[in-house]
Amino acid sequence: MKEARYFYVPDAASSSELPSDEATHAIRVLRLKAGDEIFLMDGCGQFYTAEVTAASTKRCLYSIKETIEREKDWNGYIHLAIAPTKMSDRMEWMVEKATEVGFDEITFLNCKFSERRTLRIDRLDKIIISAMKQSRKPWKPIINPMMDFSEFVKREENGQKYIAHCYDEIARSDLFDEIGKHGTEDRITVMIGPEGDFSIDEVWLAMDNGYRSASLGRSRLRTETAGLGAVMMSQLMLRKR
Numbered sequence: 001m002k003e004a005r006y007f008y009v010p011d012a013a014s015s016s017e018l019p020s021d022e023a024t025h026a027i028r029v030l031r032l033k034a035g036d037e038i039f040l041m042d043g044c045g046q047f048y049t050a051e052v053t054a055a056s057t058k059r060c061l062y063s064i065k066e067t068i069e070r071e072k073d074w075n076g077y078i079h080l081a082i083a084p085t086k087m088s089d090r091m092e093w094m095v096e097k098a099t100e101v102g103f104d105e106i107t108f109l110n111c112k113f114s115e116r117r118t119l120r121i122d123r124l125d126k127i128i129i130s131a132m133k134q135s136r137k138p139w140k141p142i143i144n145p146m147m148d149f150s151e152f153v154k155r156e157e158n159g160q161k162y163i164a165h166c167y168d169e170i171a172r173s174d175l176f177d178e179i180g181k182h183g184t185e186d187r188i189t190v191m192i193g194p195e196g197d198f199s200i201d202e203v204w205l206a207m208d209n210g211y212r213s214a215s216l217g218r219s220r221l222r223t224e225t226a227g228l229g230a231v232m233m234s235q236l237m238l239r240k241r
Contacts, residue, residue: 012046
């Protein structure tokens with residue numbers, strides 16, 4: 001039995017050709033040829049069963065045989081806002097795993113104690129696409145460029161809003177318990193700070209703008225672990241059963 005081959009094609013329904021990078025993988029790595037079955041995902045919840053109609057050196061054409069609409073595996077909307085780690089590979093790992101678990105949007109924060117203030121969004125986007133295909137999720141998370149912390153917290157964000165931090169002098173509620181107190185259709189936004197945490201002034205600013213002070217548990221977590229943990233907690237509460 002042949003393994004199913006999945007490809008990300010944003011405009012799959014209105015196109016008949018794989019994007020260049022996907023075509024290269026299909027032809028040079030998988031060595032697909034006319035008549036082979038492939039599966040497409042458009043990032044907006046649709047799967048497509050298709051057949052390769054022509055394959056040349058750089059192009060791979062297809063025809064759609066069936067359209068399969070897929071609902072998200074979770075309710076609501078999960079938005080992670082996180083300060084990037086100094087080592088970019090840690091953030092790449094977190095984005096990959098969070099995509100496999102399932103979330104809707106990620107924004108990168110430029111904070112007072114940030115050790116990294118630039119990111120390769122194009123590289124992260126490719127990692128997200130690869131994780132989508134691996135986990136068979138036809139929903140592509142939105143990936144936003146770096147944004148200043150104060151600008152982000154002052155934006156209008158609906159639903160539940162949390163800032164996770166480690167300051168004992170500021171009362172914190174358990175994030176998992178807090179999410180569980182509300183409806184499963186909510187939009188959830190969780191902010192995770194840099195390796196040196198948010199500054200205490202940033203925490204107060206967030207709270208002044210409607211964010212609730214939250215804890216991810218007793219352990220002191222690395223930034224990328226905290227980010228993935230926040231996504232998983234949100235997923236456990238919002239997942240469809």
